[in-house]
Amino acid sequence: MEGVDHLAFERNKAQFDVNDMKIVWAGSRQEFELSDRISRLVASDPVFQKDNRTALDRKELFKNTLRKAAHAWKRVIELRLNEQEASKLRSFVDQPAFTDLHWGMFVPAIKGQGTDEQQAKWLPLANNMQIIGCYAQTELGHGSNVQGLETTATFDPKTDEFVIHSPTLTSSKWWPGGLGKISTHAIVYARLITDGQDHGVHGFIVQLRSLDDHLPLPGITVGDIGMKFGNAAYNSMDNGVLSFDHVRIPRNQMLMRVSQVTREGKFVHSGVPRQLIYGTMVYVRQAIVADASIALSRAVCIATRYSAVRRQFGSQKGGPETQVIDYKTQQARLFPLLASAYAFRFVSEWLKWLYTDVTQKLQANDFSTLPEAHACTAGLKSLTTSATADGIEECRKLCGGHGYLCSSGLPELFAVYVPACTYEGDNTVLLLQVARYLIKTISQLGSGNKPTGTTAYLARVEQLMQYQSDVKRAEDWLKPNVVIEAFEARAAGMSVAVAQNLSKFTDPEEGFQELSADLVEAAAAHCQLIVVSKFIEKLQQDIPGNGVKQQLEVLCGVYALFLLHNHLGDFLSTGCITQKQGSLANEQLRSLYSQVRPNAIALVDAFNYTDHLLGSVLGRYDGNVYPKLYEEAWKDPLNDSVVPDGFKEHVQPILRQQLRNARL
Amino acid sequence: MEGVDHLAFERNKAQFDVNDMKIVWAGSRQEFELSDRISRLVASDPVFQKDNRTALDRKELFKNTLRKAAHAWKRVIELRLNEQEASKLRSFVDQPAFTDLHWGMFVPAIKGQGTDEQQAKWLPLANNMQIIGCYAQTELGHGSNVQGLETTATFDPKTDEFVIHSPTLTSSKWWPGGLGKISTHAIVYARLITDGQDHGVHGFIVQLRSLDDHLPLPGITVGDIGMKFGNAAYNSMDNGVLSFDHVRIPRNQMLMRVSQVTREGKFVHSGVPRQLIYGTMVYVRQAIVADASIALSRAVCIATRYSAVRRQFGSQKGGPETQVIDYKTQQARLFPLLASAYAFRFVSEWLKWLYTDVTQKLQANDFSTLPEAHACTAGLKSLTTSATADGIEECRKLCGGHGYLCSSGLPELFAVYVPACTYEGDNTVLLLQVARYLIKTISQLGSGNKPTGTTAYLARVEQLMQYQSDVKRAEDWLKPNVVIEAFEARAAGMSVAVAQNLSKFTDPEEGFQELSADLVEAAAAHCQLIVVSKFIEKLQQDIPGNGVKQQLEVLCGVYALFLLHNHLGDFLSTGCITQKQGSLANEQLRSLYSQVRPNAIALVDAFNYTDHLLGSVLGRYDGNVYPKLYEEAWKDPLNDSVVPDGFKEHVQPILRQQLRNARL
Numbered sequence A, B: 001m002e003g004v005d006h007l008a009f010e011r012n013k014a015q016f017d018v019n020d021m022k023i024v025w026a027g028s029r030q031e032f033e034l035s036d037r038i039s040r041l042v043a044s045d046p047v048f049q050k051d052n053r054t055a056l057d058r059k060e061l062f063k064n065t066l067r068k069a070a071h072a073w074k075r076v077i078e079l080r081l082n083e084q085e086a087s088k089l090r091s092f093v094d095q096p097a098f099t100d101l102h103w104g105m106f107v108p109a110i111k112g113q114g115t116d117e118q119q120a121k122w123l124p125l126a127n128n129m130q131i132i133g134c135y136a137q138t139e140l141g142h143g144s145n146v147q148g149l150e151t152t153a154t155f156d157p158k159t160d161e162f163v164i165h166s167p168t169l170t171s172s173k174w175w176p177g178g179l180g181k182i183s184t185h186a187i188v189y190a191r192l193i194t195d196g197q198d199h200g201v202h203g204f205i206v207q208l209r210s211l212d213d214h215l216p217l218p219g220i221t222v223g224d225i226g227m228k229f230g231n232a233a234y235n236s237m238d239n240g241v242l243s244f245d246h247v248r249i250p251r252n253q254m255l256m257r258v259s260q261v262t263r264e265g266k267f268v269h270s271g272v273p274r275q276l277i278y279g280t281m282v283y284v285r286q287a288i289v290a291d292a293s294i295a296l297s298r299a300v301c302i303a304t305r306y307s308a309v310r311r312q313f314g315s316q317k318g319g320p321e322t323q324v325i326d327y328k329t330q331q332a333r334l335f336p337l338l339a340s341a342y343a344f345r346f347v348s349e350w351l352k353w354l355y356t357d358v359t360q361k362l363q364a365n366d367f368s369t370l371p372e373a374h375a376c377t378a379g380l381k382s383l384t385t386s387a388t389a390d391g392i393e394e395c396r397k398l399c400g401g402h403g404y405l406c407s408s409g410l411p412e413l414f415a416v417y418v419p420a421c422t423y424e425g426d427n428t429v430l431l432l433q434v435a436r437y438l439i440k441t442i443s444q445l446g447s448g449n450k451p452t453g454t455t456a457y458l459a460r461v462e463q464l465m466q467y468q469s470d471v472k473r474a475e476d477w478l479k480p481n482v483v484i485e486a487f488e489a490r491a492a493g494m495s496v497a498v499a500q501n502l503s504k505f506t507d508p509e510e511g512f513q514e515l516s517a518d519l520v521e522a523a524a525a526h527c528q529l530i531v532v533s534k535f536i537e538k539l540q541q542d543i544p545g546n547g548v549k550q551q552l553e554v555l556c557g558v559y560a561l562f563l564l565h566n567h568l569g570d571f572l573s574t575g576c577i578t579q580k581q582g583s584l585a586n587e588q589l590r591s592l593y594s595q596v597r598p599n600a601i602a603l604v605d606a607f608n609y610t611d612h613l614l615g616s617v618l619g620r621y622d623g624n625v626y627p628k629l630y631e632e633a634w635k636d637p638l639n640d641s642v643v644p645d646g647f648k649e650h651v652q653p654i655l656r657q658q659l660r661n662a663r664l
C-alpha cells in the first residue's frame, strides 16, 4: 500500500484550489516558495531526521541537538543562505536549540540596546558565531516582575569596571535558554548601582566561559536546571542557572544606547528615547503570534487527517464504519481550531505590518501609537498562545487513544509549545496590562483624547452601549458588519461595566486589584474583537484563487460564531444580542460546519507541511496510518528483547511464588 | 533552614480544625488512618523513592517499575495486608505498573463474567499471582465501538476448542496495559463464531506466554506499543500489541456466566441477566471519579502552596513583594479548582453508595434503576476527568515558569492523568450516551414513566421551564435552594430546548446526529447539576469539627457560582436568571474568594499528602522551595560534566570558525 494516497477521495471533495490557498496561507508566492524549498531541504537531509527523538535520554538528546545545530550552520554556510532562509531552516529542523536564543534574543538585544560602537564590536563576532550568546533576565525568585531582579552591577570607578554579583540564592539567573551548557556570553540584566545609588535594571554583556576550554570563568557558577515537560520537547535546550561572585566586566559592556555610565561613574541618559526598546517587543510578540498559528495548524492538520482515516460506529450492513470527522461533535471541537489557525495567521500578518508602521513612526520620533501597539500585541500574544496550547491538547484528545502515543506527534507538540503561555510575559499578567490600557482609554474619552488603532471603536462607546443587533434569520450572522458590531458592543459593554464598578472604589489601585478577574475578561473580549476584525479586513481585500475566498469566509464565520457561542453570557449580559439571536448564531454555526466538512482535508493540506515537520504517524499526508503505527511500535527499546530486562529478578520470583514461600 | 516551616504563618490563619477536615476528606476516621499509615509506609521505604524517575530512559524506567512492583508485593505478603490495604499501597507507590491491570481489570473480569467453576479455577491462581493477567479489548482499529472488534473466536466442535484469530492488521489488540512485556494471560474480547454464525463480542481467558521461559506461545505475536506522553508517567506501563494466528484454547476458557457455548457448539444464554455486567461498570467509574478528586487535589495542593511562597510585584519600600496567591486573578483561577477537588471527592463518595445500592437491587433482580445509574456514572466520569485534566494544566500554569520543570511534579501528573479522558469511555462518546438517556426520559414524561434518581427533577419540567430566580442581593446566592433551582432550571431548559429541535426531524437518528453538539452541552449541564446537588446534600448532613462545615459551605458556593459564571450564557438563554442576577452571582463569588484565602493552605493540608506522593519541589509541605529547586537542578545528567558531551565535535568547530573556513 506504499505510495497509495488513502486520502485522495477526501482531496477530491475540495471546492477550492489548494495551491492558491497555499499562497494565501504563506502570505505571498515568494514566502510560499521559500518555505517550500527550505522545508524540503530539511526533510530530505538524514542528519535532520527526528523519528527517534522521544526515545533518547537527556544526554543523548542534547548531543543529537548539538549535532543538528552544527549541521544547520554548515548548511547555511555551504548554501550561502541569507538571514531569512537561515532562520527558516532552523525552524524546520524543529528541535529547540541554543541557537534559537543566540539568534532570537542575544543578537537582537545588542542591535536594539547597544550603541553603534558596541554593535560594531559585538555583532560581527555574534554573526559569525565566534561567540554564542543567551539572554539572562529571569532569576530563581523573579520572573514577571523584572524590576524586582536582585543581581547587581556595581560600578567601580577605580578600575572602570562593573562588578556583577548575585547577592542571594534567589538572585541566581534561572531559565535562560542556551545558558546551561553552551553559551560563551550572556546579556545579563542587573540592577545598576553607581556610587551607592540604584538606577534600576539594565543589560550587560558578560562573558561566561573561556573561549579556549569552555570552562566557566572565575566567579561564575553555571549549569543546567534539569528536565522539563515532555518527551524530547524542550529538553534539547540547556535552560540554565547562573550565579556571579563579584565578576568584573569593562564599563563598555553595559548596553548603553539609552542610558550610560560615564568614566566618572555618572549615570546619564543618552537622549535616545526609552520607547525605542518597545519596538523590539512588538517584533518579538508578532513572531510569537505567527508561531501560534504554526503550532496550532500543525496539531489541526494531524487531527483532521486522522479524523478522516479513523472510523468508528455506524457501519451499515457490514460496510465501513463512519469516519469520525463526520460526527458533529468532532466537527464542533475540531473546525473552530482550524478556523483559529487561519485567524491567527492573518492577525500575525497584520502585526507584521503594525511593526513596520511603529518602526517608521519611531524613526520619525512619533511615539503616539506605541502604547496602543504595545497593549494590542500583549493582548494578542496572550490570546493566541493560550488558545493554541489548549487547542493542541484538544487535537490530541480528538485522536482518541492513539493521540497519547508519542508517534502521534501531539504530546511533544503540546509539551514544547505550552511555555509560550508563560515566557515573554505571563498571559494573565499581559491581559492585566491590556485592561489597564482599556480603562485608561475609557477614562480619557471625555477629555478629547481620541482612541486610536484597535481601540478606535471605544470612541463610539455611548452608541455601542445602546446597540441591539438586528439579526432576524440565521444567515444574517454571515454579514461582516453584524458580527463586528456585536463584538464591538460586547467588548465595549464589558469594559464600561468594569470601569463603572471601579469608580465605586476610593482607591483606584485597590479597585483594580479587587476587580482584576473581571478586567481580564474585558481584556480578552477586546482581543477577540481584534482577531475577528482583522480576519474580516483580510476578506475585504482581493484574494485570488478558485473558491479560496469563499472558504475563508466560511472559516471567518466559524471563528466568530464559535467565540460568540462560547461567550454567549457576555453578549447576553451586555444586551447587544437576544437569546433568540444567540440561538440563530448557533444554528448558522452548525451549517458552516457542514460547509467546512468536504474542504477540511484540503484546508489543512494548504499549510504545506512535510511529514518530517509534522512528525506524526496519525497526520501522514497519505493517510496510511495503521501499518505505520504498527511499524513504529516495534522500534521501542523495550522491544529489543522478548523477555524484558528485570523480568528474571523481579517478576519470575512472583510467578514462582518465591516471595510468598519465603515467608508464609 | 532545614526543618523550618516556611508556611507556618499561613497555617496559623486557618479558621477551622485541619485534623477534622482530614477525616471529612478521607471519608471516615478509619479511611483516614488507613491512608495515613500506608502512605507513610511507602514514603519511608527507599525502594519506593521516585525523585529520579524522569531522568530514566524507557528500559531503566521499566526495570525500576518491575522492581517496585515486586517490592510492593513482598511488603503486602510480609505485612499480611488485606485487599484494601494492598490496593492503597499500590496507589501510593504512584507509578503505573502491570499490577494495576492485573488487580483492577483481570481479576474483576473473572469475578464478574466467570462462572462459579471458572472463578474457582482461575481466581486462586490470579490472587496468588501465579499468573499475571491483563484486559485485551481495544484493537488498532477499534476502541470506542466495542461491537466492531474484529478478532474472532471460532468454535471447533471437533476438538472442543475456540480458535482465536486476528484476521487483519487493524484487529491487532492495541493498548492493553501489562500486555506488552509481562502478562502471562489476558482476557481477550473477540467475536464468537459457532457454526458460521456471529454471536457478537465475548471475553476469553487466553494464555499468552509460557510459564517456564516467558516466551510467547505459538501463534502469538506480542510487544510494547512504544513511548507515550510525558516524562516517566505512563511509560512505566507496557501497553501492548498482540495478534493471534489461529491460537487454540479449551472451550471452558470462554467467560460463560451470561452466555455459553455447549459441547455441541450451541450458543445459549445462561439465564443470568446481562445487566449484571453493568454493575461492574458503575464500580469502575466510581473509582475513576475518586481518582479524579485525588489527581486534581494533588495539583491544587502544589499550586496553592507555591502561590503562597511565590512573591511577585507590589513591594512597598523594599519590603517583601506580594504573595501571588493574593492576586484576585490567581484566586479566580485556583480556588474554583480547589472547590472542584472537594466537589469531586463528595460526588465519588455518593457514587460508592450508589454502587452498593445498585448491587443490592441487582441481587434482588431489580434492574429498574440501572439505566439511570449507568447514565449518571458515565456523565460523572466524563465531567470529572475532563475538568481534572484541564485543572492540572491550569495549576501548572499558575506556577509560572517553574511549573514547567519536572521537579514541580506537575508535568508528570498531567501526562499520566490525561488518558483518563479517553479510556473507560471517550468523554464525548459518554456525554452522548447521557444525552440519549435524557432525551428518552423527557420523551416518556407524558406516558407516566416517572424519572428517578438524578433525573427526578425532570418530572417538574413544566414548572422548571417557567422558573425565574428571585435573587435580589448577592448573598441570596448562598442559599442552597436558590442554587439548586437555578441549576435544575438551566439543565431542564437545555434538554427540553434540544428535544424540541429534535422533534423537527422526521428521522430521529438524523436529528440526534445533527444536534449532537447541543446534546452534549445539555448533558454537561445535567452532570454539573448532579455534582452541585451532591455537594449540597453532603452539607445537609451533620459534619463535626471546628469550622469545618463553614469552610465546605464556602467551597460549595465557589464551585456552583464559578460554574454559573462560566456558563452564564446557558442560564440567561433559558431565562432562569436575569443579567442582574448573573452579576450578583459574580459579586458573591468574589467575596467567597476572600473567605477562602486565609484558609487555602489548611484546605490543601487536609488532603494529608506526603511530600513523597506529591513529588514536587514547589508543593513541599515546608514551603522551602528555592534551595530545593536549586539542589534538584544539579542532579540532571547534563551536569555530570562541565563541558557537555558533543561540545568538542559539534560546537567548538563553530566557535573556531572551522566550518566556515573550510568552505568560504
Ligand SMILES: Cc1cc2nc3c(=O)[nH]c(=O)nc-3n(C[C@H](O)[C@H](O)[C@H](O)COP(=O)(O)OP(=O)(O)OC[C@H]3O[C@@H](n4cnc5c(N)ncnc54)[C@H](O)[C@@H]3O)c2cc1C
Binding pocket: A101, A135, A136, A137, A138, A141, A142, A143, A144, A145, A174, A175, A176, A177, A234, A239, A419, A422, A423, A424, A425, A426, A427, A428, A429, A432, B310, B312, B313, B324, B327, B329, B330, B397, B398, B399, B400, B401, B402, B404
Ligand atoms: C521554557 C522557558 C524558557 C525560558 N527562557 C528564558 C530565557 O531565555 N531568558 C530569560 O531571562 N527567561 C526565560 N524564561 C523565564 C520566563 O520569562 C518566566 O518564566 C516568565 O517571565 C514568567 O515569570 P515567572 O516564571 O516568574 O512567573 P510568576 O510571575 O512567578 O507567575 C506565577 C503566577 O503568578 C501570577 N502573577 C504574577 N504576577 C502577577 C500580577 N502582578 N498579578 C496577577 N498575577 C500575577 C502569574 O499569572 C502566574 O499565575 C523561560 C521560561 C520558560 C518556561
Ligand SMILES: Cc1cc2nc3c(=O)[nH]c(=O)nc-3n(C[C@H](O)[C@H](O)[C@H](O)COP(=O)(O)OP(=O)(O)OC[C@H]3O[C@@H](n4cnc5c(N)ncnc54)[C@H](O)[C@@H]3O)c2cc1C
Binding pocket: A310, A312, A313, A324, A327, A329, A330, A397, A398, A399, A400, A401, A402, A404, B101, B135, B136, B137, B138, B141, B142, B143, B144, B145, B174, B175, B176, B177, B234, B239, B419, B422, B423, B424, B425, B426, B427, B428, B429, B432
Ligand atoms: C493509557 C491508555 C491505557 C489503555 N488501557 C487499555 C487496556 O488496558 N485495555 C484495553 O482494552 N484498552 C485500553 N485502552 C484503550 C482505550 O480504552 C481506548 O483508547 C478508548 O476506548 C477510546 O477509544 P479509541 O482510542 O478508539 O478512540 P476513538 O473512538 O477512535 O476516538 C477518536 C475520536 O472520535 C470520536 N468518536 C468516536 N465515536 C464517536 C461517536 N459515536 N460519536 C461522536 N464522536 C465519536 C471521539 O470522541 C474522539 O474524538 C487504553 C488507552 C490508553 C490511552
Ligand SMILES: [Ca+2]
Binding pocket: A057, B057
Ligand atoms: Ca541511556
